[in-house]
Amino acid sequence: MPGSRWEILTYEVxxxxxxxxxxxxxxxxxxxxxxxxxxFHLLKGQFLFLTGHSGSGKSTALRLAHLVxxxxxxxxxxxxxxxxxxxxxxxxxxxxxxxxxxxxxxLLPGRTALENVSFALxxxxxxxxxxxxxxxxxxxxxxxxxxxxxxxxELSGGEQQRVAIAxxxxxxxxxxxxxxxxxxxxxxxxxGIMELFWEVNALGMTVLMATHDLELMRRYPSARVLELDxxxxxxxxxxxxxxxxxxxxSSQPGxxxxxxxxxxxxxxxxxxxxxQHET
Amino acid sequence: xxxxxxxxxxxxxxxxxxxxLSAAMVxxxxxxxxxxxxxxxxxxLYLETLEERVxxxxxxRDDATTADIATMEAALGMLPEVLxxxxxxxxxxxxxxxxxxxxxxxxxxxxxxxxxxxxLDIQLRPGSRNPATAERVAQQAALHPIVEEVQYGEExxxxxxxxxxMGAVTTTVLGTAFAVVAALIIGTAVRxxxxxxxxxxxxxxxxxxxxxxxxxxxxxxxxxxxxLGGALAVVLTYTTFWSVFNYLFTISWIPWEWAxxxxxxxxxxxxxxxxxxxxxxxxxx
Numbered sequence: 001m002p003g004s005r006w007e008i009l010t011y012e013v014x015x016x017x018x019x020x021x022x023x024x025x026x027x028x029x030x031x032x033x034x035x036x037x038x039x040f041h042l043l044k045g046q047f048l049f050l051t052g053h054s055g056s057g058k059s060t061a062l063r064l065a066h067l068v069x070x071x072x073x074x075x076x077x078x079x080x081x082x083x084x085x086x087x088x089x090x091x092x093x094x095x096x097x098x099x100x101x102x103x104x105x106x107l108l109p110g111r112t113a114l115e116n117v118s119f120a121l122x123x124x125x126x127x128x129x130x131x132x133x134x135x136x137x138x139x140x141x142x143x144x145x146x147x148x149x150x151x152x153x154e155l156s157g158g159e160q161q162r163v164a165i166a167x168x169x170x171x172x173x174x175x176x177x178x179x180x181x182x183x184x185x186x187x188x189x190x191x192g193i194m195e196l197f198w199e200v201n202a203l204g205m206t207v208l209m210a211t212h213d214l215e216l217m218r219r220y221p222s223a224r225v226l227e228l229d230x231x232x233x234x235x236x237x238x239x240x241x242x243x244x245x246x247x248x249x250s251s252q253p254g255x256x257x258x259x260x261x262x263x264x265x266x267x268x269x270x271x272x273x274x275x276q277h278e279t
Numbered sequence: 280x281x282x283x284x285x286x287x288x289x290x291x292x293x294x295x296x297x298x299x300l301s302a303a304m305v306x307x308x309x310x311x312x313x314x315x316x317x318x319x320x321x322x323x324l325y326l327e328t329l330e331e332r333v334x335x336x337x338x339x340r341d342d343a344t345t346a347d348i349a350t351m352e353a354a355l356g357m358l359p360e361v362l363x364x365x366x367x368x369x370x371x372x373x374x375x376x377x378x379x380x381x382x383x384x385x386x387x388x389x390x391x392x393x394x395x396x397x398x399l400d401i402q403l404r405p406g407s408r409n410p411a412t413a414e415r416v417a418q419q420a421a422l423h424p425i426v427e428e429v430q431y432g433e434e435x436x437x438x439x440x441x442x443x444x445m446g447a448v449t450t451t452v453l454g455t456a457f458a459v460v461a462a463l464i465i466g467t468a469v470r471x472x473x474x475x476x477x478x479x480x481x482x483x484x485x486x487x488x489x490x491x492x493x494x495x496x497x498x499x500x501x502x503x504x505x506x507l508g509g510a511l512a513v514v515l516t517y518t519t520f521w522s523v524f525n526y527l528f529t530i531s532w533i534p535w536e537w538a539x540x541x542x543x544x545x546x547x548x549x550x551x552x553x554x555x556x557x558x559x560x561x562x563x564x
Contacts, residue, residue, distance in 0.1 A: 066485075088562075095487035106482055122282055123488040171487055 017041045017077065018175050018206040019065055024074035026060050026231075033072070034060040036231040042208060042224075044174070047201045049217045050210045052228035058210035061228070062177045065208065066100055067091045079174050096124055099168030103180040105160045107152045113139055113163045114148040120170040138166040142196055158189025165196055176200060178209040182216065190216065286496035287503065290472055298504060301468030305508025306515065308461035309545055312454045313516030313533075316541070319450040320533045326443050333408040333439075335401040335417045335431040341369075343397070343425035351423045352399060360407035360416055365400045369393050396427055410436045458544060461508060466552035469501050473560045480560070490561060497557045498550050505549020509542035516541075 019042040026035040035057045042048055050058050063069045065078045067086060076083040081094040107116050117135040126134060139148045142162040152160055161181060168176060178197065182190040194216065201207045211217065217225060227235035291298050337355075339348065348366060355364045367375070372395040377384055401416060413431040421429045473480065483493050520532050 089490065092484075092487045092489050095485060100485050106478070106485070108479060108482065119482075120486040123483050123486050123492060125489075125492075128281075167486065 018044050018046075018079060019208065020075075020077040021061070021064075022075045022077070024061075024064065024071045024076055026057075026064060026069065027072040033231050035064070035071075035228075037074070038228070038231070038233045039074075040226060040233060040236060042206060044206050045201070045204050047198070047207045047220070047223040048209065049220075049223050049225045050208060050228065051212055051214070051217060051225060053212065055230075056228040057231045058212075058228055059179055062100075062179050062208070062210055065175075065177055066098055067094055096171040097174045099171065099173035099176045101161070101164050101168050101176065101178040101181045103183040105152075105157075105164045105184075107160055107163055107167075109153055110151065112149050112151050113144055113155065113159075113166075116152060116163050117166045117170060120167045124171050126170075134170070135166075138169055139163070141169070142166045143192075156189065157185050158192055161185060161189070161193050162196065165193070169200065173205070175206045175208065178207065180211055181209065182211070182213065194220070282492075283495040283499055287499040290476070290496065290500055291503075294472065294475065297468060297471060298500075298507075301464060301504050302507035302511060304464040304468075305461045305505060305545060305549070306511025308457045308464060309508055309512030309541060310515040311457040312461075312544075313512045313541060314519060315450045315454050315457075316533055316537055317516055317520055317530070319446055320537070321530045322446050323443070324531055326439060326446075329439055330405075330408040333403060333413055333432070333436055335403070335413055335420060335429060337399045337401065337417075337420040337423070337429045338396040338427045339398060340425050340427045341396065347423075347425045348397075348399070351420075351425060354423075355399065355401055355416070355420060358416060358419060360403055360412050362402040362404045365402070367398045367400055369395055369397045372396065372398065410440055458548060461505075461545065462548040462552045465501050465504055465508075465549045466556045468504060469497055469553040469556040470560070472500060473497065473556060477560075484561075490558075493561065494554065494557050497553045501549035501551075501553025501556075502546045503549070505545035505547070505552075506542055507545075508549070509545025512541055512545070513538045 019040075021038050021040050024035055024038045025033050027033040038057070038061070050061060052058050060069070064071055064076045064083065067076075067078065067081065067083060070076075070083050079094060079097040081090075081097075086094060108119060111119070114132075114135050117138050118131050121131045121134055136145065136148060139145050139162075142165050144159060144162050144166065147155060147159060152163060155163065161184075165181075176197070181197075182193050185193060190213075197207055197209065198220070217223070225235065225237040226233060337351075352364045352366060355361055370393065373387065373393050376387060376395060380387075399420070401420065403412060403416065413436055417429040417431045420426055480493055516538075517532070520530065523530055524532075
């Protein structure tokens with residue numbers, strides 16, 4: 001998108017599968033595994049909603065994709081890094097290719113929006129002279145240029161999440177993981193944040209977003225949906241033909257990444273899965 | 280590097296009390312090491328003056344000829360452990376007895392014949408003034424037929440060296456123990472600093488910081504805490520030396536290289552303890 005405000009982001013994805021879960025089981029010290037033999041893959045440029053009730057394994061799946069944790073059985077491949085072959089010492093390489101956005105933002109308190117984004121750039125070893133202008137551009141891209149100098153504690157929830165997204169984009173990741181990124185936001189802020197995610201997805205960045213907000217998913221019917229229930233993968237829209245994607249879960253980057261106009265939203269308020277099961 | 284220095288200074292600025300207390304505790308632990316160093320050094324100096332008196336004396340038969348004595352003197356002088364061989368005549372021995380044993384002057388004056396034998400006093404080289412060498416040289420001297428008897432103060436030489444060995448072992452053991460205490464204090468202080476910055480560390484890991492990038496500010500922090508503690512220990516040790524020297528008795532100050540080694544040890548322990556603490560934390564998260 002030359003000339004646009006996203007010009008800074010350029011992606012070169014060489015592997016078709018940005019994420020691949022191969023028979024992944026994750027067990028903790030409790031009887032039922034958090035994830036139970038879950039397999040799916042995510043192609044570059046896709047926008048995926050990972051949904052399910054609390055405790056269904058959404059966050060566990062995201063943590064596994066970021067190699068914060070390792071599967072008990074099976075293999076997770078994210079951005080070319082395998083959970084079986086990537087040592088703890090090399091995890092930082094993966095982290096620079098996979099951005100992470102949290103529900104609670106996880107910003108450095110007491111520091112400004114600009115300092116938070118600059119910090120991420122400094123951490124990943126960006127040239128010193130480029131840090132400030134890059135951080136300013138990233139904040140501009142998420143619509144926060146006027147508040148770059150504000151301490152994050154003084155910003156609204158939506159604004160703090162924008163800072164977190166700018167920070168996640170600092171390393172120009174191939175994949176963006178988001179764990180309930182709108183969970184703490186009001187309706188208006190949610191729309192703004194979702195718009196940002198769609199914009200980066202339209203540039204070719206793969207997005208995997210965990211959410212239990214069915215209303216949110218209905219607003220973006222072109223996105224792929226996976227549902228987890230008690231650690232089992234119980235639904236994949238790519239294999240039912242509901243979503244605008246091919247049978248293997250592929251979809252065109254950006255092409256599917258448009259929210260439905262307000263008039264296209266299902267008036268019933270029923271979740272996509274329920275609708276699918278009825279057909 | 281700029282980041283490392285800036286983050287370290289921020290950490291000190293954020294928790295000056297923690298840094299100050301850690302440095303003080305490290306300083307006190309290393310001060311104990313310094314006191315042992317001061318005591319050991321002075322004991323060593325005293326023992327060295329005693330060691331200089333470790334000598335082998337070969338008492339000669341009255342019928343020993345000048346030629347025999349010269350031959351023996353030359354033979355002993357060629358031994359590598361021997362510094363110098365001095366011939367003491369019967370008259371000189373008597374004169375020495377008068378000088379060193381004034382309480383026996385009257386008895387000595389009454390004697391018609393000088394009962395004291397001539398001798399060869401054998402001084403050993405520094406480094407060879409130990410019981411084993413003294414005994415070996417004494418055995419060599421005893422081989423000469425003109426020798427009546429050889430003495431080298433076996434008992435007190437043994438005691439002297441036992442004392443010295445005990446001093447060295449005590450200093451090593453207690454010094455090491457307190458140095459470990461200093462390292463534990465630094466490690467604990469860094470653990471507290473890590474705990475205070477755990478969110479920051481987590482964020483650094485999430486955005487892709489290399490472990491060494493996370494380590495560096497903490498290593499510098501540990502090194503500086505160790506250096507401050509080491510410097511404090513030197514100041515306290517010197518104050519102790521000065522007080523003892525001025526108000527109690529004369530002692531010698533340790534070589535300044537030792538003080539430098541003390542501070543360097545503080546730095547090394549600080550860096551190692553911090554490195555261990557950070558690595559442990561990163562493994563846990």
